[in-house]
Amino acid sequence: MSQNGQEIYHDRVVTRLIQFSLVWVVVAMAVGVFLAAEFIWPGLDFGQFWLSFGRIRPLHTNGIIFGFGVSALMATGFYSVQRTSHIPLFMPKLAWFCCYAWQLVVLLGGLSLLAGWTSSKEYAEFEWPFDIAIAIIWVCFGIVFFGTIANRRIRPIYVSNWFYGGLIIVIAMLHIVNNLAIPVTIGKSYSLYAGAQDAVVQWWYGHNAVGFLLTGGFLGMMYYFLPKQSGQPIWSYRLSVVSFWAFTYSYIWAGPHHLHYNSIPEWVQSLAMVMSLILLAPSWASMINGIMTVSKAWEKLRTDPALKFIVMSLAFYGLATFEGPMMAIRSVNVVSHFTDWTIGHVHSGALGWNAMITYGTFYYLVPKLVGCELYSKKMANMHFWLALAGTMLYILSMWAAGVSQGLLWLSVDEFGQLSFSFREIMAAMSSYYGLRLIAGLIFFVGTLLMGWNLFMTMRGQKTIEVIPGPVAEKYRINSKPESADDHIGTGVPA
Amino acid sequence: MTVFIFAGDMLVMLFMIGLVMWVTTKDGKEVGQDNARIPLEDD
Numbered sequence: 001m002s003q004n005g006q007e008i009y010h011d012r013v014v015t016r017l018i019q020f021s022l023v024w025v026v027v028a029m030a031v032g033v034f035l036a037a038e039f040i041w042p043g044l045d046f047g048q049f050w051l052s053f054g055r056i057r058p059l060h061t062n063g064i065i066f067g068f069g070v071s072a073l074m075a076t077g078f079y080s081v082q083r084t085s086h087i088p089l090f091m092p093k094l095a096w097f098c099c100y101a102w103q104l105v106v107l108l109g110g111l112s113l114l115a116g117w118t119s120s121k122e123y124a125e126f127e128w129p130f131d132i133a134i135a136i137i138w139v140c141f142g143i144v145f146f147g148t149i150a151n152r153r154i155r156p157i158y159v160s161n162w163f164y165g166g167l168i169i170v171i172a173m174l175h176i177v178n179n180l181a182i183p184v185t186i187g188k189s190y191s192l193y194a195g196a197q198d199a200v201v202q203w204w205y206g207h208n209a210v211g212f213l214l215t216g217g218f219l220g221m222m223y224y225f226l227p228k229q230s231g232q233p234i235w236s237y238r239l240s241v242v243s244f245w246a247f248t249y250s251y252i253w254a255g256p257h258h259l260h261y262n263s264i265p266e267w268v269q270s271l272a273m274v275m276s277l278i279l280l281a282p283s284w285a286s287m288i289n290g291i292m293t294v295s296k297a298w299e300k301l302r303t304d305p306a307l308k309f310i311v312m313s314l315a316f317y318g319l320a321t322f323e324g325p326m327m328a329i330r331s332v333n334v335v336s337h338f339t340d341w342t343i344g345h346v347h348s349g350a351l352g353w354n355a356m357i358t359y360g361t362f363y364y365l366v367p368k369l370v371g372c373e374l375y376s377k378k379m380a381n382m383h384f385w386l387a388l389a390g391t392m393l394y395i396l397s398m399w400a401a402g403v404s405q406g407l408l409w410l411s412v413d414e415f416g417q418l419s420f421s422f423r424e425i426m427a428a429m430s431s432y433y434g435l436r437l438i439a440g441l442i443f444f445v446g447t448l449l450m451g452w453n454l455f456m457t458m459r460g461q462k463t464i465e466v467i468p469g470p471v472a473e474k475y476r477i478n479s480k481p482e483s484a485d486d487h488i489g490t491g492v493p494a
Numbered sequence: 495m496t497v498f499i500f501a502g503d504m505l506v507m508l509f510m511i512g513l514v515m516w517v518t519t520k521d522g523k524e525v526g527q528d529n530a531r532i533p534l535e536d537d
Contacts (some may be wrong), residue, residue: 083536158532224533233530241517249510271503469537474528 004090005133008465010092013099015369015463017075018362019105021068022451025355029089029444031056036437040430042069050114058113058125064214064350065123067092067106072358073217074098074141077164079365080224081148084158086468090147100139117187123209124178128189131179138175142168153468154475157174159240163220166248170212178205192453196264200256207255214349215321216247219286222310225361226290228298235292243285248403250279257328260337269330276328283321290314305380309360311386316352320345341402344395351391351443359387359450366454370461379453383446390443394436401432 038044038053045051066114082089089095109130113334118125126134145168149161178201193201227233244478253275256268277383291314294300300307323345336342367374374380411419426453 080533084532086536154532156529156532158529160533160537226532227530232533233527233534237530238518238523242514245510245514245517249506469535472535475532488495 006467007088008467009079010089010095011082011369011466012463013089013092013095014075014365015458017071017078017099017370018454018477020099020364021071021075021358022362022454023445024063024067024106026451028060028067029440029447031063031438033437033440033444035060035233036433036440039433047117051347053311054400055114055116058118058122059110061123062106062113064108064123065209067103067110068358069214069217069354070102071212072105072244072361073164073167073221074102075291076221076225076361076365077145077167077217080158080160080220081145081164082468084154084161084224085148085152086154086471087148087151088468089144090151091144094140097492098137098144101133101137102138104447106135107441112187114419117441119179119181119191121178121191121205124175124202125207127185127187128179128181129186131175131181133178134170135176138168138172142172146302153471153477154474155477157273159234159237159244160220160222160224162241162244163216163223166244167212167217167220170208170248170252174205174208174212175308178202184262196262199262200264200268203206203258204252204255207258208325210254210349211247211251211254212352215251215317218248218354220302220391222286222290222314222357222362223355225364226293226310228305229360229364230294230297232293232296235289235295239285239289239402243282243289246282246285247279249308250275250282254328257333260328260330260333273328273330280322280325284318287314287321288317290317291427305377305384306360306363307386308381309356309363309387311351313356313360316348316356316391320349323348335406336407339402339405339409340398340429344398344402347398348391348395349389351394355443355447356387356391359447361384362450365385366457369463371459372457372461374454375456379449383449383453386442386446386449390439390446393442395431395441397435397439401429401436 034044035053035057045053048054078089078095109126112127112130113125119125119127119131124131137469145164149157149165170287180192183189191198223234254272256264256272257276260269260273262269291311294307294311297307301311327334327341327345336345363374363380408420408425409418413419
């Protein structure tokens with residue numbers, strides 16, 4: 001409620017989450033640049049365990065995924081679910097709890113990683129006390145989000161909410177199942193699963209965390225903010241709904257492609273490979289839908305830095321979601337697995353898709369939240385080119401390094417012995433690692449520019465109060481849609 | 495066990511194909527067009 005008793009959207013929590021997200025992206029990306037430098041100068045850890053690659057690598061990944069990514073998803077999810085439901089957030093105090101408790105858990109969890117507490121599961125390294133805290137906060141996130149939808153004043157549930165909803169439900173399931181463990185001390189636990197079972201559960205989690213958080217969650221962001229920014233409705237709403245269901249169904253099977261040629265049943269590997277290839281269809285359906293949405297507003301691309309970021313992110317999304325299924329083919333995977341090709345693939349998604357779509361969204365959202373113009377459009381345009389150059393250089397250097405590594409490792413002499421030792425191959429990678437460091441620095445400088453630009457935009461400003469707009473007759477809960485039944489256009493009864 | 499899991503997979507696949515077909519065909523084009531405009535009419 002506002003001071004005069006009027007109902008307003010709870011946007012202050014959105015602003016605060018964006019601020020936290022910006023802090024995390026700067027910190028976690030700086031750690032990433034430091035890691036890239038350690039590949040060239042291994043002595044950079046100064047003999048300190050807490051600066052060693054094994055400890056700060058999970059700090060980088062957790063900081064980016066959970067600090068930057070989840071804070072951005074919570075912010076945009078809270079913002080868009082209010083607008084698309086025409087109602088303020090359900091239990092706003094719980095939303096504030098999610099906002100601060102999440103930052104505290106990621107911060108303390110990150111420090112615990114430096115101290116050597118780790119479950120040793122990739123992207124799930126936090127130990128059991130943090131896992132429990134994450135589960136509680138995530139459930140609260142779900143209560144706020146689904147409570148808002150349950151109270152909505154508009155009949156249809158817009159497609160972005162389906163993606164955000166999928167994110168909340170599936171990540172809760174993955175997180176809880178993968179982190180089931182027996183604690184032995186405050187900082188150590190042992191997984192409930194053993195051997196190959198543990199590996200399958202871990203990659204069921206790992207791949208679907210990529211799927212439903214880094215892909216599905218950010219598609220939710222795209223489906224709301226791309227129409228807003230371009231001023232055009234989604235090109236095909238039906239395609240967006242079909243792609244949501246096909247995406248949700250296909251993704252959940254694909255995890256074992258991370259375990260090709262490992263000690264898991266061959267049919268599981270084959271199934272994962274086939275489902276990964278099928279996944280290309282719904283992934284590209286969303287990309288095509290996004291690109292076609294902008295096709296009626298190309299002229300805005302010349303002047304609008306936020307839209308540039310979002311459209312470029314779709315191009316990288318298309319690239320990464322083509323490359324992923326290709327890498328899941330076992331005969332390709334035999335070259336790509338355990339090489340820097342995988343690192344290049346991950347960063348085409350992380351930098352090109354996740355970071356760019358979030359940056360574009362922030363450039364749109366922050367001025368809107370505080371009710372003023374962006375501090376410097378010129379700086380935002382400069383950031384766009386730095387981000388694009390950094391991403392391209394990063395991907396190309398890691399592709400070249402990865403393909404070289406894969407082929408050199410497969411090279412054998414006439415006696416079947418390895419032609420090159422691991423050490424020889426790694427020594428040949430130094431120039432690629434140098435390029436990767438430069439790429440990371442370029443991207444990081446761009447991110448700093450954005451941080452400064454948005455800080456100056458927000459400085460001294462308060463989040464403006466927005467009153468929910470009237471609901472058009474055609475969307476009203478009690479009005480009949482034009483089709484014969486009472487069903488909404490999203491595939492479920494209202 | 496493998497046959498059992500395969501049969502289960504096929505049933506789920508059948509359900510998902512049915513679901514996608516139902517979603518695709520159940521609403522008129524106008525409903526989809528209206529829903530697509532939600533973000534443009536929420537300010």
